Structures are given as structure tokens and as C-alpha cells.
Amino acid sequence: MATNNQCCTQILKKANLSNTKTRQAILRFLMENNGPFSINEIHEHISHCDCTTVYRCVKKFEEYHIVEKCDFGDHIARYEYKGDHHHHHIMCRICRKIEIVEYCFVKEMEKILEKQGYKDVSHKLEFFGICKACQEKA
Amino acid sequence: MATNNQCCTQILKKANLSNTKTRQAILRFLMENNGPFSINEIHEHISHCDCTTVYRCVKKFEEYHIVEKCDFGDHIARYEYKGDHHHHHIMCRICRKIEIVEYCFVKEMEKILEKQGYKDVSHKLEFFGICKACQEKA
């Protein structure tokens, strides 16, 4: 516990973010539990803290690349501690439970997930970049 | 024009959806213009029709697999006519312009998109399925 708090402090310090109790609590929650969490899920696990603060903190964390925002197309932003290894997620279309997917090629992954017991697997893949026009403007 | 309307009528009939002017107009707009469009974009191109109706129509269309919902993580749902060929999209992080991506392997695709002039290409890939627990409940 002490070690985890120290770890959070280090991360915040490294990013030049001030080290408040709330920020520590949020960051620690995200570090100790893997998988993306909604603002409400984070809020429920942090004692005495306003939802607004959670919004503001995770936004700051995202800005400093400490956490990553995930989007599953249900209008709910979810945030995940950005560990060192690249992975994707699978969400159950019914219960919304999220699990981690380690593999990294699309069609093959779908097959593997089906072998693991998921039914009707599909995926959403979107790319983001900066287009030529915007590069020239900048 | 007449042909397109006939085509829309056929699609609606096939899905057992009643064939109203508004539905025809929305479907036709989506069929004639490729790429995903937001509710507002659709609404702007349809004459004399309420936004609510657009929401309701595209939802129905989605339910009947006539259109597909796309999500780029900006809290705006976009809908695209579901043609026969599988593809993905790339959105400029700055101007939000969306283009179609034909290739289908992630890391390779990023490289190809960079060669085409996009900068800082990244992607979001999420899977959806029905988990074992939910299969058993059903």
C-alpha cells in the first residue's frame, strides 16, 4: 500500500502534476485494477470525492499520457491505466463486461475469441491521424 | 433519381419497414454519399424533417442492418449505409474529415496511411461478442 502510494506520487511528480489525495486515489485505483473504467465506476471506488473532480483528474491524466481513454460506442468514456504493453479489449454486447485481448491481428483474433467462448464476435477499428491539409495549415 | 427511390423502396419493403418520404430521403442520402454522417449532417441534407425523426429512422435502419453506426470517440454517433464490402475509416484528429480505409491489417495499415500523407497515425480497435455467462442466461 505504502509502495503503491509512493509509485503514484512518483508518476504524478514525473508529470509535474500536483500530488493531491484525490489524484492519488484515482490513479491508484486505476493502477491496481486493470481494464477501462467509467467515471462512475471510478467515483464509486473513491471515497469522498465529487464526480466533477474525477472528470477533471482523468482528463489531466490523459493529457499527460498516464491513462488512456477507451470508447465502446455507448456514449460512456472509460479510462485505463496506460501500462507498457499494447492490448485491445472485448466487451460483452449484453452485460458490458470488458476483458483484455492480447493478440493483435483482427480476423485471427475474432476466431481465437470465439474459441474462448465468445459468440458473434465483431470488432470496431477506427484510425486517427493528421491529414495533409491540416499539416499544411499548422 | 427514380431508380434510386425505387431502390430505397425495395430495401425498406424487404425489411418490412413502412415506406415514408422521410425514411426514403434519409436512406437515399446515406446511399448516395459514402462515409459515416452524424445526425446533424443527415438532418441538414433532408428537407422539412425533425432531428428526432432522423434519430428514430437511423436507429430503425441500424436495427434492420441497413446502416451501421460508427463511433470515433467524440460523443457523436455517425451512421453509414452498410454496403457489401468491409472497410474501416480514418478521421483527421484536427478537422474531423473522414476517409475510407480499404486494407485490413492493423500495423501494416498504419504504415500505408502514413505513406499516403497522414501523420501520427494511431487506431482504436475494440471487439464485441456475447460472453459465456450471457449465452447461458439466454
Add this chain to the structure above:
DNA sequence: GTTTTTGCAAATTGTTTGCAGACCA
């Protein structure tokens, strides 16, 4: 003529903003 769809207004939900007081450096 019955059912479905539409338009309008109001409600809902996730998220953001403004401001005064509390906390951190």
C-alpha cells in the same frame, strides 16, 4: 380504420464550466 410514423416540447444523461473556498508547494 387501425397501426405506424412524425413533430414538438420536455426529460434524461454524460460531460463541462464558473466560482468561491480548500489544499499544495
Add this chain to the structure above:
DNA sequence: TGGTCTGCAAACAATTTGCAAAAAC
């Protein structure tokens, strides 16, 4: 002490819902 962070309330924006009138079958 000076600047940043937090809590609260109010604002916002995308989407949904309720209901009566209009259109489709």
C-alpha cells in the same frame, strides 16, 4: 502566500421519451 485543485450548482449537448396530429397500409 500564490497558484492549483476541489465541491457545488448551473450550463451544455447529444439523445430519448410522451403525446397528439398526420401519414401509411
